[in-house]
Amino acid sequence: MQIHGPAHLQTTTSVEGTQSLQPTDAANETHQTNALTSNPAASADEISISQEADLLSRIGDIPDVRQERVDQIRAEIASGVYETEDRIDTAVSRLLDEIG
Numbered sequence: 294m295q296i297h298g299p300a301h302l303q304t305t306t307s308v309e310g311t312q313s314l315q316p317t318d319a320a321n322e323t324h325q326t327n328a329l330t331s332n333p334a335a336s337a338d339e340i341s342i343s344q345e346a347d348l349l350s351r352i353g354d355i356p357d358v359r360q361e362r363v364d365q366i367r368a369e370i371a372s373g374v375y376e377t378e379d380r381i382d383t384a385v386s387r388l389l390d391e392i393g
Contacts, residue, residue: 369375 366375
């Protein structure tokens with residue numbers, strides 16, 4: 294299958310074979326110029342990106358690991374202030390909700 298622009302001519306001559314008739318370069322340029330002059334919108338391409346697509350494209354810019362947060366939690370664990378009774382209760386409760 295071939296897809297051609299609006300300035301390309303193609304005809305078939307018989308069932309046994311196809312013949313592609315193409316205008317000469319000068320005729321092709323004249324036809325394209327006339328098409329662009331008569332319809333200026335035909336020469337302008339436009340792209341529109343949805344908000345969702347924009348957000349998805351920016352996800353790759355977010356680092357996988359927030360190293361400063363990891364360092365902070367490691368320091369809290371090392372100093373003994375991270376593992377509080379409330380945090381342990383919350384973690385156990387979430388674990389039980391997931392498995393039960």
